[in-house]
Amino acid sequence: MTVPPELADIPRLSAWLDAHVPELGDGPLVVEQLHGGTSNVILTLNRGGRDMVLRRPPAVPPPGSEKGVLREARVLSALGGTDVPHPYCHGSCADPGVIGAPFYVMERVEGWAAELRDGKIYNRPPFDRAPSEYGIAYALVDGLVALANVDYKAVGLEGFGKVEGFLERQVDRWEGQLRSYAERYGYAYREIPGFTYARDWLRANIPDDFRPGIIHGDVGTPNALFAFDRPARLAALIDWELSTIGDPLIDLAWFTNKLRDEDRPDDIDPYALYPIANFPTRQELARFYAAGTGRDLSHFDYYCVLALYKGGCILEYKVAQSAAGVLSPETGRFFDRLVTSNFAKAEQLCRKAG
Incomplete structure (x- = not known):
């Protein structure tokens, strides 16, 4: 999906990535819109290697969304090195002068998320039926166990x-x-x-x-990524x-x-x-x-x-x-x-x- 210029200034963002996320590479920056909601916009970044993900508020941000993005970056950074499945945060930027709003860059985790349609949550096959479906809840709670066991003071929170x-x-x-x-x-x-x-x-x-x-x-299977292979395994908790x-x-x-x-x-x-x-x-x-x-x-x-x-x-x-x-x-x-x-x-x- 084409990215509107108000969501990403490519030259400025490229310069920032050169300085703060060199692991993305140094090729021409390709930015695509993965998701655009009312609270956050998710963009994919590619410079010739693996994709990364940029998360920022929409062009017209709702109250508190800019602060919320930086809070997400802080908690994801703090979780690095813990057993909690989460996307690794490569860097964050509080300066709205770069792309028009605060943002952070994280790894793109491979996995599937449940979908909410018509008032019901649907899992990806074969996790949409027994016996595979039974393990989904345990996999998610396993992530909550890891999260509860983190010493929040020790990780800087x-x-x-x-x-x-x-x-x-x-x-x-x-x-x-x-x-x-x-x-x-x-x-x-x-x-x-x-x-x-x-x-x-x-x-x-x-x-x-x-x-x-x-x-x-906001714990739920739509806010989690699960591994594609069986048995059910939590790849990452997302939307923090x-x-x-x-x-x-x-x-x-x-x-x-x-x-x-x-x-x-x-x-x-x-x-x-x-x-x-x-x-x-x-x-x-x-x-x-x-x-x-x-x-x-x-x-x-x-x-x-x-x-x-x-x-x-x-x-x-x-x-x-x-x-x-x-x-x-x-x-x-x-x-x-x-x-x-x-x-x-x-x-x-x-x-x-x-």
């Missing part, structure tokens, strides 16, 4: 997130975001069944064994723009909160994104994670409730946008089902946990 009072801040933070949609989109704030119960339960049941670590922030320092158990809960419960293995959520009939239960994955990290998961239900609550609060903005006419009524109804399902399941988990 002290100060990357506010650790003090992390769990205590979560409920109010996401409720505040939920309530902000009324003013931002001009829609009437609504009382969602299960929201108040989950909010109050979370405030009353904060675990006292908080162990800070690196959080990816929401990473911070907090409680890594939130990542595990975020990924597993829509999977089957081993107490009701035949109870499959009709709105689940994942092909969960061929996935392990959330408890199986929790035990696998606990064995790999040594973390106590006796409060895992708390994190599952928090992940459902957080997801419901975030996704309500799609309902608000639909009400404001930004998105179609059909899209609004789809996300309304997801939001109400999240809070209903959150309340159910709260009542089960007591």
Whole structure:
């Protein structure tokens, strides 16, 4: 795909690469657009050898995206030398004078990512069916185990997130975001069944064994690259723009909160994104994670409730946008089902946990 000149000034970028990423080569620079989204643009770079990838905000960046790109570069650089599968960061640039925005350059990892289509996540064959599909979840959680075992201070990420009072801040933070949609989109704030119960339960049941670590922030198979050969193996976790320092158990809960419960293995959520009939239960994955990290998961239900609550609060903005006419009524109804399902399941988990 042709790259618009506002996304990459070839002469300036070539000069910067000469100075900072000589391993790319010294031939004529060929730049192609691999992906262009609302939050980040991904370009491929080639100078006669292997491709590399440049990640930058779009030409008209949304609020915070420039800072987010540099945060991604920082965490990827910090992970170099660890066991966490990730793209190696070759260099970053905070100077918008080079190509019009901050950016970083990373390796191009070979692998496949799951695709989100029509409200469902689809895996590449043969990982779209049993028995190969079963290993996908374990492969992803294996990456989360490696991430949880990283000493964030030792790799230079002290100060990357506010650790003090992390769990205590979560409920109010996401409720505040939920309530902000009324003013931002001009829609009437609504009382969602299960929201108040989950909010109050979370405030009353904060675990006292908080162990800070690196959080990816948006864990899912579309944000991961898997090896093409079997068995399932994680090649890299990607899209680190929401990473911070907090409680890594939130990542595990975020990924597993829509999977089957081993107490009701035949109870499959009709709105689940994942092909969960061929996935392990959330408890199986929790035990696998606990064995790999040594973390106590006796409060895992708390994190599952928090992940459902957080997801419901975030996704309500799609309902608000639909009400404001930004998105179609059909899209609004789809996300309304997801939001109400999240809070209903959150309340159910709260009542089960007591």
